[in-house]
Amino acid sequence: MTSLSLLLWIVSGIALQLAIFLGVSFWRHWLDYHALRSSVAELNIPLKHDVPEDTANAVIAAWQGFRTFRVDRKVIEDAVQSVCSFYLVPEDGQPLPPFLPGQFLTFRLDVPAATGNTEQITRCYSLSDAPRPDCYRVSIKRVLPPINSNFPPGRSSNFFHDQVVVGSLLQMRAPIGHFHIDRSDDPVVLIAGGIGITPMLSMLNWCLTEQPGREIWLFYGVRHGRELVMKSHLEALAAAYSNFHLRLCFSDPQPEDMGKHSHRGRVDVSLLRIQLPLKPYHFYICGPTPMLESIVPALEDWGVPDTHIHFEAFGPSSIKRKRPATTAVTKMLDIGAMETSIVVTFAKSGKQLPWQPAAGNLLEFAESNGISVDFGCRAGSCGTCQTTIRAGEVNYNHPPDYDPELGKCLLCVCTPKTSITVEA
Ligand SMILES: Cc1cc2nc3c(=O)[nH]c(=O)nc-3n(C[C@H](O)[C@H](O)[C@H](O)COP(=O)(O)OP(=O)(O)OC[C@H]3O[C@@H](n4cnc5c(N)ncnc54)[C@H](O)[C@@H]3O)c2cc1C
Structure with a gap:
């Protein structure tokens, strides 16, 4: 055998080993990928790369609009009796879709008003247990008036504690929210302050x-x-x-x-x-x-x-x-590039007003100018303040949990990017 053919044999042997190694690695990754895909599919959770970058962590609501739930159990959870858990079962008896630990429910409540009638309010409460098919659990802290104030106590939380009983029917939107635990094996640190323990309980369990x-x-x-x-x-x-x-x-x-x-x-x-x-x-x-x-x-x-x-x-x-955060939505928030003189027109109220960044979000701006807008969470979570944009564009500081419909915005968490006309 000549030295040239020996060299060729050695090179072909190395190439063959390399090809086998690459083939086996690829096959293993393919199996892992399939196992991951099917386990995620069982939970009906979209894979990160299946959705656009901005909404990679969002999850499509499991049902549209409101669904009726019955309170199955009420449990006081602390020694000072200020936090009560509510176990909620669907009135239609259908199994519950899973959610991502850390997400929340949105309730539409008819609470007693000062006039003697009822008033509809919307509030969000985090799911406080791991997903299970038979019930959801929320844990609600009774909210007191600020010390030395004459304000009434928190309407929703006190309504839950005092008037929602076993058998009460409640209207709820499906679990939603961007704040949920990742599915990796990375070590994790949960930090909770006060009632902020509720999403952590879900993640931990x-x-x-x-x-x-x-x-x-x-x-x-x-x-x-x-x-x-x-x-x-x-x-x-x-x-x-x-x-x-x-x-x-x-x-x-x-x-x-x-x-x-x-x-x-x-x-x-x-x-x-x-x-x-x-x-x-x-x-x-x-x-x-x-x-x-x-x-x-x-x-x-x-x-x-x-x-x-x-x-x-x-x-x-x-x-x-x-x-600065690096999501596409946040990148849009470039004050220097914004129009220098932004005018906000509230179409229904017939008011046209100059807006400055110090004026805050559009909900605060409306309220400080005597324009009344329905709101719930003031955090971009519940969707109550969703309002049609007739002209112009808005910015969000970070992507809201509630996805506004096309052509609408959430006044409580957006600011005008250009001069704008909104239906309020
Ligand atoms: C995503 C999300 C998840 C949440 N999860 C939970 C949870 O798991 N558990 C939980 O307990 N809470 C949770 N919350 C908070 C919850 O949604 C409510 O905000 C909370 O229960 C208070 O609502 P309320 O209607 O009882 O109080 P509100 O009626 O909104 O009153 C709030 C406070 O304002 C005072 N107030 C009343 N009138 C005035 C006035 N004119 N001027 C100034 N102050 C006034 C009240 O006395 C009270 O102290 C969550 C919120 C969000 C956004």
């Missing part, structure tokens, strides 16, 4: 059963132990699952609160830095706006990438990120 072994931490901040929601459930999970790490953080602890999982003080990033090993965690945060306003920028300062920080506030919120 789902993760522990569906993703065995995934490292999961829960930092749960309240003032003292009597405010803890589902305390014994959380402690039982921490005892049962070695991959679940529970930290109960008390800003004003009572002596009896300090136990195995307790920490004295609020949840903040210095605590996370002490407690968490260095790993590429995903952070999910839900709590009062001041908590989000301090934790989100601090995580960014710590070097956590934007794509690993997910948060939701229950109500009007405008968490300013240190680094």
